[in-house]
Amino acid sequence: MRRFGLVLLATTALSGCHMPGQPQPGPEVPRPEAVMSFAQLYGENCSGCHGADGRNGSAMELANPLYLAIIDDADLRNIITNGEKGTLMPGFGNAVGGNLTDEQVNALVSGMRAKWAKPNVLSGVTAPAWKASQPGDATRGAAVYAQACARCHGNTPQKPGPAGSILDGSFLALVNDQTIRTIVIAGRDDIGQPDWRNVMPGRALTDAEITDLSAWLIAQTPPHPGHPYPLAPHTR
Amino acid sequence: MSWYRRTYDWLERRLQLEGPIKDAVLHPVPKSTASWWYVFGSASAVLLVLQVVTGILLALVYSPSASHAWNILQVLNHQVPLGWFLRAMHGWGSNFMVAVVVIHMAQVFLFGAYKFPRELTWIIGVFLLLLTLGMAFTGQVLRFDQDAYWGLAIGASILGRVPWIGGQLVQLMLGGPIINGATLTRFFALHVFILPGTLLVLTGLHVWMVVKLGINEWPMPGRLVRRETYIQEYNELAHKDGLPFFPGAAWKDAYFAAAILLAVAICAAIFGPYGPTGTPDPTIINTVPRPDPPFLWIYTVLSYLPPEMETPFLLIVPPIVIAVLLGLPFVAGVGEKSWWRRPVAVFTVMFLAVCWASFTHLATSTPWSPKMNAWSGSPIPTAFLEHRTPLERQGANVFQEKQCRNCHSIGGSGGERGPALDDVATRLTEDQLIRQVLLGGGNMPAYGSTLSPPETTALVRFLNTLHPNYQPAASDASRAVAEQGGGPPASTVEPGNGQHKTQ
Numbered sequence: 001m002r003r004f005g006l007v008l009l010a011t012t013a014l015s016g017c018h019m020p021g022q023p024q025p026g027p028e029v030p031r032p033e034a035v036m037s038f039a040q041l042y043g044e045n046c047s048g049c050h051g052a053d054g055r056n057g058s059a060m061e062l063a064n065p066l067y068l069a070i071i072d073d074a075d076l077r078n079i080i081t082n083g084e085k086g087t088l089m090p091g092f093g094n095a096v097g098g099n100l101t102d103e104q105v106n107a108l109v110s111g112m113r114a115k116w117a118k119p120n121v122l123s124g125v126t127a128p129a130w131k132a133s134q135p136g137d138a139t140r141g142a143a144v145y146a147q148a149c150a151r152c153h154g155n156t157p158q159k160p161g162p163a164g165s166i167l168d169g170s171f172l173a174l175v176n177d178q179t180i181r182t183i184v185i186a187g188r189d190d191i192g193q194p195d196w197r198n199v200m201p202g203r204a205l206t207d208a209e210i211t212d213l214s215a216w217l218i219a220q221t222p223p224h225p226g227h228p229y230p231l232a233p234h235t236r
Numbered sequence: 237m238s239w240y241r242r243t244y245d246w247l248e249r250r251l252q253l254e255g256p257i258k259d260a261v262l263h264p265v266p267k268s269t270a271s272w273w274y275v276f277g278s279a280s281a282v283l284l285v286l287q288v289v290t291g292i293l294l295a296l297v298y299s300p301s302a303s304h305a306w307n308i309l310q311v312l313n314h315q316v317p318l319g320w321f322l323r324a325m326h327g328w329g330s331n332f333m334v335a336v337v338v339i340h341m342a343q344v345f346l347f348g349a350y351k352f353p354r355e356l357t358w359i360i361g362v363f364l365l366l367l368t369l370g371m372a373f374t375g376q377v378l379r380f381d382q383d384a385y386w387g388l389a390i391g392a393s394i395l396g397r398v399p400w401i402g403g404q405l406v407q408l409m410l411g412g413p414i415i416n417g418a419t420l421t422r423f424f425a426l427h428v429f430i431l432p433g434t435l436l437v438l439t440g441l442h443v444w445m446v447v448k449l450g451i452n453e454w455p456m457p458g459r460l461v462r463r464e465t466y467i468q469e470y471n472e473l474a475h476k477d478g479l480p481f482f483p484g485a486a487w488k489d490a491y492f493a494a495a496i497l498l499a500v501a502i503c504a505a506i507f508g509p510y511g512p513t514g515t516p517d518p519t520i521i522n523t524v525p526r527p528d529p530p531f532l533w534i535y536t537v538l539s540y541l542p543p544e545m546e547t548p549f550l551l552i553v554p555p556i557v558i559a560v561l562l563g564l565p566f567v568a569g570v571g572e573k574s575w576w577r578r579p580v581a582v583f584t585v586m587f588l589a590v591c592w593a594s595f596t597h598l599a600t601s602t603p604w605s606p607k608m609n610a611w612s613g614s615p616i617p618t619a620f621l622e623h624r625t626p627l628e629r630q631g632a633n634v635f636q637e638k639q640c641r642n643c644h645s646i647g648g649s650g651g652e653r654g655p656a657l658d659d660v661a662t663r664l665t666e667d668q669l670i671r672q673v674l675l676g677g678g679n680m681p682a683y684g685s686t687l688s689p690p691e692t693t694a695l696v697r698f699l700n701t702l703h704p705n706y707q708p709a710a711s712d713a714s715r716a717v718a719e720q721g722g723g724p725p726a727s728t729v730e731p732g733n734g735q736h737k738t739q
Contacts, residue, residue, distance in 0.1 A: 045613065160625065170689070171630055
């Protein structure tokens with residue numbers, strides 16, 4: 001019996017195939033800059049905040065076809081490489097001290113498109129541009145907020161709506177107008193935030209309205225946001 | 237007479253080996269030694285032969301050059317037919333050899349076999365153990381990958397701490413002040429000539445003495461070893477109640493050795509060769525180097541020692557351990573052999589085995605070192621982000637972006653340097669969370685200067701959501717009272733969906 005086992009083992013070993021221990025092609029641990037697989041690059045660098053498959057993360061949903069339709073490769077590359085100022089998105093490019101080479105950033109961009117983009121999401125509709133083309137008017141933005149956002153997010157930071165406040169000073173200090181613009185246009189279907197066509201009852205928001213809204217929201221950032229102990233009313 | 241008989245006789249007339257070999261093989265041994273407990277010594281020798289054979293085959297291809305070694309292992313793994321299997325056999329053979337040698341040593345210790353007249357056999361055995369470990373370490377270096385590189389760096393920094401001559405020792409070990417081409421040549425010479433040469437000579441001596449002095453009889457409680465009478469008693473035992481070593485006792489050795497070789501081959505086939513992991517490039521800092529299995533426990537011990545204890549520990553403990561091992565047969569060279577009458581010996585072995593097992597186990601998960609890519613690679617499980625406010629989500633972003641996750645796990649993934657934070661809000665109130673984050677303490681860095689006030693607020697809001705639905709977050713009753721100027725607690729914030737804490 002044992003002899004049989006030995007012979008079996010030897011023949012399988014000699015045939016050199018199907019042994020679980022045989023190394024896969026390529027080095028076991030490639031040099032970090034040689035990793036080009038989207039799954040590995042995304043998994044190691046992005047999934048922490050953007051979610052395991054681009055959804056349900058704490059940061060923006062990347063597996064969002066609308067989002068991928070409005071942003072172009074250059075902007076994606078730029079954000080991944082250099083980060084987004086005024087937000088918690090850090091830069092991952094070698095130039096700013098990150099781990100990723102330009103080729104790896106390209107692999108991420110094309111991987112996101114290949115995996116999550118849907119070519120027809122915008123057929124027949126013109127979505128507002130990803131980037132605002134003119135400065136917003138905060139006063140008009142206030143009215144947009146009251147009509148489109150207040151229902152869910154409340155009228156004041158002290159009276160948040162069912163979806164939680166976005167007028168909170170700390171929140172506003174951690175996002176910029178592009179964050180707001182992106183999420184208002186593209187929405188986040190993973191957590192129930194509607195896109196630009198569905199926030200306002202009855203009609204889509206216009207590009208100008210979104211620009212004004214972002215400007216107004218950012219203008220609500222208090223001068224010293226995030227004081228952990230708000231003073232009680234009578235001591236103020 | 238047939239031709240082979242004539243050749244044999246011609247050789248034998250000149251070599252005269254038949255007599256001694258027959259003596260050695262047929263010498264009587266006590267019947268009690270034909271036991272499965274006595275097979276580890278011969279198995280070590282068989283593994284040594286396996287290592288020599290596979291090692292020679294590897295040396296046919298290997299080149300001890302810093303620029304080629306790593307690539308040659310790739311060639312062996314991928315291009316040379318069954319090269320990977322050869323590497324795997326050598327690597328697993330090494331693990332098995334260290335394990336079997338250690339088991340052999342424990343068995344010899346528990347059976348009192350180191351006592352008179354076998355003291356020198358034991359002492360040589362101690363050196364054989366050290367040489368085997370030396371082979372395992374130098375072999376790991378020849379792999380010349382990241383593990384090897386950092387293993388060397390740690391070895392060098394240990395040597396460098398020797399007072400007065402530390403610098404010279406490092407120079408001697410590395411062949412220069414840093415790890416370079418000469419280092420690899422040096423370790424190649426050690427691994428291929430110096431250590432195995434010594435190992436083979438000492439193994440020969442060791443076996444010679446085993447044959448000459450006889451295999452230790454099965455210890456019986458109450459049968460004491462006395463210098464005056466032992467030899468006579470042993471000979472009586474071996475002749476009256478004995479049997480010739482071959483085939484009486486040897487077939488068990490043979491079966492066990494075959495089983496061990498089979499086990500090595502199966503491990504090699506299933507788990508494959510060791511590495512090579514990444515290239516030995518010190519600029520790649522994104523790496524978690526780990527020593528080979530025989531040294532994992534040292535890795536744990538060094539990681540848990542407080543820094544100020546490291547040097548004394550490293551310089552004092554190994555000499556003491558070696559001195560104790562070498563001194564053992566002189567201190568306890570006679571008397572009781574049976575483990576039934578030697579509780580200290582039994583508990584020492586058990587204690588060491590438990591320590592070794594737990595240290596080795598810890599070293600496989602390295603809970604003491606942060607997981608350097610958890611922050612960007614370990615998503616926060618969806619359940620912890622459901623029905624959270626925008627601010628709390630930003631807090632989760634802060635948690636990841638400030639790399640808290642590298643030390644703290646959530647939902648079972650992340651570092652283990654600090655406690656898991658899945659239900660931290662049940663333990664700490666908001667104020668305590670703020671204090672912990674800003675001031676750190678107990679091995680946690682202080683984040684007061686790296687977190688802005690909005691980041692701190694968002695982060696603490698997020699941490700505050702980390703409690704099970706059925707259990708409220710901890711809250712500080714006095715804070716509410718103080719905020720209200722002594723009045724009844726009432727929040728200034730009306731909670732939104734998911735924003736309320738169950739009070």
